[in-house]
Amino acid sequence: MKTDNIFIGTGRRKSATARVRIFPGSGKITVNNKDIAVHLKVERFIKMATAPLTTVSLASSFDVEVKVSGGGSVGQAGAISLGIARALQLHNPELRPPLKKAGLLTRDGRIKERKKSGQPGARRRFQFSKR
Numbered sequence: 001m002k003t004d005n006i007f008i009g010t011g012r013r014k015s016a017t018a019r020v021r022i023f024p025g026s027g028k029i030t031v032n033n034k035d036i037a038v039h040l041k042v043e044r045f046i047k048m049a050t051a052p053l054t055t056v057s058l059a060s061s062f063d064v065e066v067k068v069s070g071g072g073s074v075g076q077a078g079a080i081s082l083g084i085a086r087a088l089q090l091h092n093p094e095l096r097p098p099l100k101k102a103g104l105l106t107r108d109g110r111i112k113e114r115k116k117s118g119q120p121g122a123r124r125r126f127q128f129s130k131r
Contacts, residue, residue: 016071
């Protein structure tokens with residue numbers, strides 16, 4: 001979906017969902033109306049979230065606005081990354097091959113496995129007692 005040079009992408013990871021809007025600008029990234037460094041805090045997560053922009057060397061030519069909810073820091077960083085990659089692909093379909101090669105357009109479907117009844121966790125069993 002594009003509207004007047006605004007490109008929108010949605011990213012999901014674990015239980016986090018990110019709605020991303022990119023538009024031409026100076027490279028400012030805001031997450032939930034805060035700077036990305038304030039929201040994510042850890043340098044590794046910031047690099048993970050901005051990986052699509054650095055992969056295609058467009059980090060300084062787009063402003064990014066993100067609304068993210070759910071999950072923790074790792075899930076939110078992954079969701080932001082996928083959202084940015086999808087929005088960049090809408091902006092320019094020629095960016096798809098480098099983004100795909102870097103694995104940035106693939107949705108990571110791993111989510112937490114549900115707890116089963118009669119067990120303390122998803123796979124863990126209660127200790128067996130012979131006597």
